Amino acid sequence: MSAIDNLPPLRDVIAEHGLSARKSLGQNFLLDLNLTAKIARQAGDLRECDVLEIGPGPGGLTRGLLSEGARKVLAIEKDTRCMPVLEQISAAYPGQLEVINGDALEINPLAHLTPPIRIAANLPYNVGTELLVRWLTPKEWPPFWQSLTLMFQREVAERIVAQPGSKAYGRLAILAQWRADAKIVMHLPPGAFTPPPKVSSAVVHLAALPEPKFEADASTLSHVVAKAFNQRRKMLRAALKGTAPDLEDRLLAAGIQPTERAEQVSLEQFCALAREIKKA
Ligand code: SAM
Numbered sequence: 001m002s003a004i005d006n007l008p009p010l011r012d013v014i015a016e017h018g019l020s021a022r023k024s025l026g027q028n029f030l031l032d033l034n035l036t037a038k039i040a041r042q043a044g045d046l047r048e049c050d051v052l053e054i055g056p057g058p059g060g061l062t063r064g065l066l067s068e069g070a071r072k073v074l075a076i077e078k079d080t081r082c083m084p085v086l087e088q089i090s091a092a093y094p095g096q097l098e099v100i101n102g103d104a105l106e107i108n109p110l111a112h113l114t115p116p117i118r119i120a121a122n123l124p125y126n127v128g129t130e131l132l133v134r135w136l137t138p139k140e141w142p143p144f145w146q147s148l149t150l151m152f153q154r155e156v157a158e159r160i161v162a163q164p165g166s167k168a169y170g171r172l173a174i175l176a177q178w179r180a181d182a183k184i185v186m187h188l189p190p191g192a193f194t195p196p197p198k199v200s201s202a203v204v205h206l207a208a209l210p211e212p213k214f215e216a217d218a219s220t221l222s223h224v225v226a227k228a229f230n231q232r233r234k235m236l237r238a239a240l241k242g243t244a245p246d247l248e249d250r251l252l253a254a255g256i257q258p259t260e261r262a263e264q265v266s267l268e269q270f271c272a273l274a275r276e277i278k279k280a
Pocket of ligand 1: 025026027028029030031054055056057058059060061076077078079102103104105121122123124127
């Protein structure tokens with residue numbers, strides 16, 4: 001598929017429609033269509049998929065997703081000023097782009113999508129993390145999505161893929177890696193965006209696994225991990241106090257020394273601990 005469409009360059013689109021970036025909406029736009037096509041390619045083979053895009057803005061990534069052959073793109077954008085521009089893209093790809101003007105945190109997109117579904121977005125940091133946590137903790141697994149391809153501040157991306165023993169390792173790493181394969185697939189300097197943000201960014205790709213890597217009850221695991229990392233400098237026998245009557249035995253049964261700290265405990269061990277505590 002080629003990244004070329006018959007639409008005007010994004011810089012012209014932005015100038016023509018007066019789309020000055022708004023800080024309140026976390027607007028840092030990607031205007032290089034070669035780059036947005038490259039990001040779209042990280043989302044996998046889109047030809048048989050519906051793609052949910054959150055925060056299309058002037059549509060750089062949207063154009064990338066469509067030029068890479070997405071069966072359909074559903075784009076949810078909060079900024080009403082972007083609607084005429086997105087309608088132009090919709091006209092260039094008849095029947096393939098549906099746009100909803102609204103807040104992605106409040107809209108249920110499922111009625112508008114047909115599986116298989118992939119999600120792709122370049123979102124403001126706070127909205128992105130909140131949506132990621134929601135997508136990773138659905139009521140049932142497997143989730144409605146096959147993969148997530150998301151731009152984050154580099155520091156957040158590193159927390160998602162972090163391994164034990166590092167400062168970045170915490171609740172987000174466990175949540176992301178328990179039921180998905182997560183990897184950083186691209187790094188972007190501030191200058192890739194207009195206007196440039198203060199920090200570097202990275203694209204993370206998460207592929208949903210049909211089953212969790214290790215058996216555990218989702219809410220017990222989430223509770224234990226939140227508690228363990230809430231006081232990450234404390235030994236687990238202190239940080240997890242009150243979680244189970246015979247906590248030290250449960251820790252040992254899970255292969256964890258009660259004197260260890262959360263940062264040293266692997267995903268497999270946290271799952272074993274969640275199973276032990278559930279038994280209690
Ligand atoms: N995807 C475009 C790009 O890559 O150039 C724009 C990216 S910009 C970082 C984030 C976009 O998300 C903006 O267009 C902003 O208006 C939109 N946005 C912010 N909060 C949102 C929300 N809660 N729901 C939907 N869109 C939102």
